[in-house]
Amino acid sequence: QKEVEQDPGPLSVPEGAIVSLNCTYSNSAFQYFMWYRQYSRKGPELLMYTYSSGNKEDGRFTAQVDKSSKYISLFIRDSQPSDSATYLCAIRSDSNYQLIWGAGTKLIIKP
Amino acid sequence: DTAVSQTPKYLVTQMGNDKSIKCEQNLGHDTMYWYKQDSKKFLKIMFSYNNKELIINETVPNRFSPKSPDKAHLNLHINSLELGDSAVYFCASRGRAGGGYTFGSGTRLTVV
Numbered sequence: 001q002k003e004v005e006q007d008p009g010p011l012s013v014p015e016g017a018i019v020s021l022n023c024t025y026s027n028s029a030f031q032y033f034m035w036y037r038q039y040s041r042k043g044p045e046l047l048m049y050t051y052s053s054g055n056k057e058d059g060r061f062t063a064q065v066d067k068s069s070k071y072i073s074l075f076i077r078d079s080q081p082s083d084s085a086t087y088l089c090a091i092r093s094d095s096n097y098q099l100i101w102g103a104g105t106k107l108i109i110k111p
Numbered sequence: 112d113t114a115v116s117q118t119p120k121y122l123v124t125q126m127g128n129d130k131s132i133k134c135e136q137n138l139g140h141d142t143m144y145w146y147k148q149d150s151k152k153f154l155k156i157m158f159s160y161n162n163k164e165l166i167i168n169e170t171v172p173n174r175f176s177p178k179s180p181d182k183a184h185l186n187l188h189i190n191s192l193e194l195g196d197s198a199v200y201f202c203a204s205r206g207r208a209g210g211g212y213t214f215g216s217g218t219r220l221t222v223v
Binding site (some may be wrong): 008034036038041042043044045046049086088090097098099101103104106 | 115142151152153154156159167201203205210211212213214215216217219
């Protein structure tokens with residue numbers, strides 16, 4: 001079993017829809033949870049950063065962590081064509097700064 | 112004013128050649144990384160340096176050799192290039208506080 005599982009998609013939704021992107025992980029020691037967005041032919045950029053459980057909101061983006069289920073989510077409200085990109089989850093423990101990466105989900109927002 | 116810059120952006124070369132990719136960061140970060148991203152977008156760590164010292168050396172062929180002349184630079188030299196080395200190589204850096212990584216825009220290597 002991989003340490004972090006993420007459906008590679010692609011996930012195609014119409015403009016304005018609510019998007020839900022998810023990752024599951026296996027190690028309960030993980031405490032830091034991140035979402036990166038990667039546009040085509042660009043490097044990944046940090047989108048959201050969450051410590052431990054709970055929700056974090058930033059504009060149209062909400063990151064959610066459920067440590068009991070080892071499940072993390074990124075919600076995008078009022079999705080726009082400019083949100084079309086690959087979204088990668090990344091997690092790490094308290095003691096090790098090395099990130100464990102999901103495979104990335106390709107998201108396509110249709111105008 | 113680019114935070115993490117890599118050169119070149121594109122590299123097309125023949126099998127057997129030796130090539131280098133350079134990376135510089137102006138963020139004052141202590142830790143730098145090299146990642147390989149394959150065609151399926153999976154990011155695989157190759158090396159990590161902290162303040163010029165090698166701290167992570169994943170299982171990569173010894174044809175790959177990183178060099179960090181100072182903590183703002185991390186270069187990657189590849190000897191005897193093979194077809195399977197074709198990928199996008201990303202440099203990244205991380206600050207001391209353990210936050211997220213900042214990535215360069217990548218070097219797309221094609222070996223023919």
